[in-house]
Amino acid sequence: MLEKTIRLIKYCQNINAGMNNIPAPHLVATEDQGSLTLNSPKHTPQQVVISLPQAALAGSCNNIKGPHTFIIFVLEKGKEQTRTQSDNLYLRTAEMLEQLLTKIVDDISGNNSSGQCPLLCGMELVAVEIIPEAGRFGGWNGWSATLTLE
Incomplete structure (x- = not known):
């Protein structure tokens, strides 16, 4: 029943x-866990936080299906910044998020050299909501993307 959740x-x-400029993600279950993770100990300027996938499963025993939703945060610690520095922070984190979203689309659709990622086999990206973030997890700014897969 949780096979897709485990694969996600x-x-x-x-x-x-394969993405040298993207830091290893922190997987978290709650906002509090994300705050604790990012604010202790010191981390590099940009961070990726991913909420553990949530599932809404329905169907018969032989055909369980439903959407799986998770959120990718690409953030940088917000300090007192000039307008230009703040604009650049949002540009940097948007570029990183773009790379991650492109990778996900390529891995689901098989548009890369190794074909479809086996962990995403049988899944389809049905929705993405992208939101600017300010002061998230105790003072981190950047972007989040809520992804829904079926």
């Missing part, structure tokens, strides 16, 4: 594979 967790753990 494994995929998210290694989402930055």
Whole structure:
């Protein structure tokens, strides 16, 4: 019943594979856990936080299906900044999020050299909501993308 959830967790753990400029993600279950993770100990300027996938499962015993939703946060610690520095922070984190979203689309659709990622086999990206973030997890700014897969 949780097969897709387990595969999504494994995929998210290694989402930055082959991407030298993207830090390893922190997988969290709650906002509090994200705050504790990011604010102790010191971390590099940019961070990726991924909420553990949530599932709404329905169907018969032989055909369980439903959406799986998770959120990718690409953040940078917000300090007192000039307008230009703040604009650049949002540009940097948007570029990183774009790379991650492109990788997910390519891994689901098989548009990369190794074909479809086996962990995403049988899944389809049905919705993405992208939101700017300010002061998240105790003072981190950047972007989040809520992804829904079926």
